[in-house]
Structures are given as structure tokens and as C-alpha cells.
Amino acid sequence: MISLKRNSRGEKVEANGLRRESSRYTPNQSEPFKISRSKFSDFLTCRRCFYLDRVKGLISPSLPGWTLNSTTDLLLKKEFDLRRAEQSPHRLFEKFDITHVVPFNHLLIDQWRDALRGGLEYRPDKSNIILHGGVDDLWLNKETGEIIVVDYKSQANKNPVNTDSYLKSVYHETYKTQMDFYVFLMIGMGFRVADTAYFYVCNADVHADTFDGKLTFTETLVPYQWSIEWIPREIDKMVEVLNTEKLPPINPSCENCAYSQQRALIEYKATDD
Numbered sequence: 001m002i003s004l005k006r007n008s009r010g011e012k013v014e015a016n017g018l019r020r021e022s023s024r025y026t027p028n029q030s031e032p033f034k035i036s037r038s039k040f041s042d043f044l045t046c047r048r049c050f051y052l053d054r055v056k057g058l059i060s061p062s063l064p065g066w067t068l069n070s071t072t073d074l075l076l077k078k079e080f081d082l083r084r085a086e087q088s089p090h091r092l093f094e095k096f097d098i099t100h101v102v103p104f105n106h107l108l109i110d111q112w113r114d115a116l117r118g119g120l121e122y123r124p125d126k127s128n129i130i131l132h133g134g135v136d137d138l139w140l141n142k143e144t145g146e147i148i149v150v151d152y153k154s155q156a157n158k159n160p161v162n163t164d165s166y167l168k169s170v171y172h173e174t175y176k177t178q179m180d181f182y183v184f185l186m187i188g189m190g191f192r193v194a195d196t197a198y199f200y201v202c203n204a205d206v207h208a209d210t211f212d213g214k215l216t217f218t219e220t221l222v223p224y225q226w227s228i229e230w231i232p233r234e235i236d237k238m239v240e241v242l243n244t245e246k247l248p249p250i251n252p253s254c255e256n257c258a259y260s261q262q263r264a265l266i267e268y269k270a271t272d273d
Contacts, residue, residue: 001063003062018058019057021057024054024056024057027242027244027245029128033128033130034132035054035131035132035238036115036131037134039054040131040234041174043237043241045254046250046251046256047241047248047249047250048248048254051241051244054242055242072154072217073136073152073154076136077137087102089101092200092219098221100141100143101139101148102139103140104137104140104148109138112134112138113135114134115133119133120134120182120189121185122189124188124235127239129239131235135149135150135151135182136151136200138186144192147186147191147192147193148193148198149186149197149198149226151175151178151179151198152199152200152202153175153199155204156204156215158207160218161218161222167199167222167224176226179199179224180231182197183197195225196223197224198222198224199221199222199224201220202217202219205218
């Protein structure tokens, strides 16, 4: 897509394509530097795009916000906050036999759920990298005292959500990476985390006869047995990439790299002609 840069008043302004110097990482710097969950995911996807962003300060074109998904998340948070205040199980918990679970009540829950306010934060030992990300929700197993990490997902799929196959989709691999990352942060922050996390999946009914100004969702809890042993290795590799002076190799499947290469080639030929 083609995106135009606008200010807070909606007026078009010049787009220079670069971040300010203060938001860039300088190779081998000792000062703390924050890496968000989404940027860690970028590293796993394409090291060159990650490097160009975090070190060279290249800004990718902006994307429109997912307002319907964001609204679903907001309303779910409001609904769970009512149960959080009462420390009572959510209406869906009985269906999935987890009535011993309640929303986790903590003074920092709003901060942890807000990526712009820092979200969850953890700085690995002997590292200048601060990892952070805004988690959707945290629940408490009252029987064990363990924290359950939760992620909300909204979709409109003609097929019902199947708890056995939902996470086997290649397009949902990043969901598992996202959940592993949040669990890693929580454990790093000193919390005991339950072995099973949950995706709260809201699937809009696309078979309805009419719209009538509303969408009807089917709600499903998809359990996930998280795994975090792979994360420290990838963090070490990410730091190596941040500290190099050379451009990392591209991912051959990266469409951003393919576009930039083809565009540069076309523009070069046009100039040469």
C-alpha cells in the first residue's frame, strides 16, 4: 500500500523515512535500549529489515489500525475488569472447566496491558537490552497461585475454531512466538507462570442472514503449552545483529526486501538510461 505521513491534525507533512537519532541503536553501545515484542518478531522474520529499522533508523510505511480488533480487545478488557474487581470467574470459564481461575488483580495490570506505557518489562542479566510488550490479560489459578498468560484474538472465519488445529496453522506460528515472549517476560519479572496459556479467540459469524448493525461472535479458549527455552538463544543472536557494522543477509521470502531490491534496480536502470 502507499501511505502518506500526516500530523495529529491530519495534515500531510514531509516523510523523510528515518527515525530520530535517539531511537536508534548504536552498535556496541552500553546504554540501555528497549526492544518491543513486535520488533523481536521482526528480527525473527527478517534480520536485514530489523537491522535497517533499529540501527539505521529506516521507518517502514505505516499501516492502518485494526480498529475492529482493537475494539474487541478493549471491550473484553472491560468485561474482565468487572470480574477482576469481584475476583470471580468469567462467564466462559465454566464451559472450559476452569472455575478455579479468576482475572489477576495487580496494581500494575493497566500498565502491563499498555505497550505505550511500557507493558511488561524485563532486562536479562548482563545485557543492555530491555525487552517489553503489552500483554492482553493475566489470570490467576487460585489453587496453585500461578499466573496464566492470555492473548485475545479476533477473526471472521467461516470454519468454527477447533482447539486441536487452531495453532497448527502456519499463519498462527507468530501467535505462539508472541505468547512465548510474554511468558518469558513474566518469568523474568519473578512470577510463577502456569504451563498452559490461553488464546481467547472470538470468531465472527459470517453465515448470518443479515447484518442488522451487529456482529455475533463465537468465543473459544484455545490452550497452549508454551515453550521459552529457545528465546535466550535468539536474544543473543539479536544482540549480535545489533552490534554488527554490516548489513545482515535478507530472508529470501521477505517481501519488503524483494520490493526494495526491485525498486532500486528499476530506478537505477531508469537513471542509467
